[in-house]
Amino acid sequence: MVPLEEARQILMKTVKPLEVVEMDLLKAVGLVLAKDIIAPRPFPPFDRSPLDGFAFRSVDTTRASAENPVKLYITETIYAGHAAKGRVEPGTAAGIATGAPIPPGADCVARFEDTRQEGQYVIIYKPFRQDENIIQAGEEIAGGELALPAGQELNPPAVATLAALGYTKVPVYRRPRVSIFSTGDELLPLGRPLLPGKIYNSNLYAIAAQVAEAGGEAVLQENAGDDEELVGKQFIKGLDMADLVISTGGVSVGKRDVVKKAMESAGAELLFWKVACKPGKPVTCGLRESRLLIGLSGNPAAATVMFTLLVRPLLRLMSGQRELYLPRVQARLAEDLPKGGKMRSFIRAVVRWQDGYVAWPVGKKGRGMLKSLAEGNALIDIPEKHGFVKTGDSIEVLLL
Numbered sequence: 001m002v003p004l005e006e007a008r009q010i011l012m013k014t015v016k017p018l019e020v021v022e023m024d025l026l027k028a029v030g031l032v033l034a035k036d037i038i039a040p041r042p043f044p045p046f047d048r049s050p051l052d053g054f055a056f057r058s059v060d061t062t063r064a065s066a067e068n069p070v071k072l073y074i075t076e077t078i079y080a081g082h083a084a085k086g087r088v089e090p091g092t093a094a095g096i097a098t099g100a101p102i103p104p105g106a107d108c109v110a111r112f113e114d115t116r117q118e119g120q121y122v123i124i125y126k127p128f129r130q131d132e133n134i135i136q137a138g139e140e141i142a143g144g145e146l147a148l149p150a151g152q153e154l155n156p157p158a159v160a161t162l163a164a165l166g167y168t169k170v171p172v173y174r175r176p177r178v179s180i181f182s183t184g185d186e187l188l189p190l191g192r193p194l195l196p197g198k199i200y201n202s203n204l205y206a207i208a209a210q211v212a213e214a215g216g217e218a219v220l221q222e223n224a225g226d227d228e229e230l231v232g233k234q235f236i237k238g239l240d241m242a243d244l245v246i247s248t249g250g251v252s253v254g255k256r257d258v259v260k261k262a263m264e265s266a267g268a269e270l271l272f273w274k275v276a277c278k279p280g281k282p283v284t285c286g287l288r289e290s291r292l293l294i295g296l297s298g299n300p301a302a303a304t305v306m307f308t309l310l311v312r313p314l315l316r317l318m319s320g321q322r323e324l325y326l327p328r329v330q331a332r333l334a335e336d337l338p339k340g341g342k343m344r345s346f347i348r349a350v351v352r353w354q355d356g357y358v359a360w361p362v363g364k365k366g367r368g369m370l371k372s373l374a375e376g377n378a379l380i381d382i383p384e385k386h387g388f389v390k391t392g393d394s395i396e397v398l399l400l
């Protein structure tokens with residue numbers, strides 16, 4: 001049995017960011033840039049107006065005041081997406097829309113509300129500075145400047161930045177592929193009628209959903225039952241299709257808990273069996289041809305929590321993410337926890353802000369309360385050898 005942090009270290013040493021692929025911009029959402037993006041052109045590409053108003057020469061307004069306004073002749077109106085027809089000459093102005101290019105000759109813009117129009121003339125009541133109300137070409141990103149650094153996650157604004165610069169494909173670390181199979185004779189695939197003593201294979205879906213949420217791509221394999229040989233075969237087959245393989249169930253001490261033996265007979269080196277925390281303690285990890293086999297518990301809550309603690313950081317590292325672990329904050333406990341205990345434990349909770357973070361434990365009555373897992377947005381981390389933990393106690397939580 002190894003402490004959680006040691007288990008993580010053992011696993012993290014075996015993986016690294018995956019290959020770089022060129023991917024369509026929208027398919028790359030959530031993935032991580034593998035190279036610096038240097039702007040091939042400035043953004044915005046031309047000087048433009050941030051307002052609806054008039055563009056003119058600032059020198060024409062040097063003496064303008066409320067008492068002695070300046071009258072400029074309006075030659076044209078420039079709309080966004082269209083170039084000016086002519087130059088703004090002394091004594092003239094061009095109507096201009098937000099986003100339209102500044103016409104040659106003009107060096108400032110007045111907004112409509114600060115002017116008055118009299119027929120073909122616009123009246124200006126104050127002096128304007130050179131460059132007043134003008135967005136310069138390259139004001140956001142200069143040509144040749146670092147637009148986005150390698151390591152940047154492609155969140156929506158990053159996608160927008162790349163689109164603004166004209167990129168249709170981007171270099172990203174590819175998604176980790178994760179093969180998943182369950183063990184256990186009691187499991188039925190969805191779509192079959194439920195039989196006595198059987199349950200549907202919900203862990204397969206829970207883990208596939210967690211893989212997707214962590215930026216990976218899940219490959220579903222068939223249930224291996226409680227058959228050691230079949231479990232071993234599924235591990236080997238899984239490695240043919242994926243970067244790592246996850247099984248669920250069969251890791252405890254029962255006669256039919258065959259995962260550990262199956263990993264070994266499939267030729268894997270056993271890295272550890274059991275991590276010193278609950279739920280999910282009996283998790284079993286092996287390495288075969290430099291790739292990981294991870295046997296999560298069958299207990300749905302245990303599998304989900306151990307995925308979050310052990311597998312999610314691996315997938316993030318493989319995807320090139322820099323932030324690998326969940327944020328950890330201090331919170332006040334809103335209710336007594338039912339029992340003390342020796343082992344470090346993670347308890348699903350709802351955390352809200354009420355003059356500081358407050359944590360309400362959910363599903364504390366049982367280990368496998370699936371429904372309560374769906375409610376929570378955090379995990380309370382109760383250290384080992386803790387006694388009773390009471391309302392108001394300061395505790396650490398991981399924000400999911």
Ligand SMILES: Nc1nc2c(c(=O)[nH]1)N[C@H]1C(S)=C(S)[C@@H](COP(=O)(O)OP(=O)(O)OC[C@H]3O[C@@H](n4cnc5c(N)ncnc54)[C@H](O)[C@@H]3O)O[C@H]1N2
Pocket residue numbers: 182183184186187199200201202203204248249250251252253254257279280281282296297298299300302
């Ligand atoms: N004598 C002992 N028994 C157990 C111990 C122990 O130390 N001594 N540890 C307990 C703990 S803690 C856990 S956690 C579980 C781990 O068991 P397994 O990983 O071997 O899980 P299974 O026995 O296969 O299943 C547990 C439970 O979950 C249901 N299950 C299994 N797979 C799925 C699935 N794909 N989808 C939905 N539900 C699933 C299964 O039917 C069982 O009810 O061992 C304790 N026992």
Ligand code: MOO
Pocket residue numbers: 277278279280281282297299302367
């Ligand atoms: O380790 Mo088991 O996961 O407590 O339910």
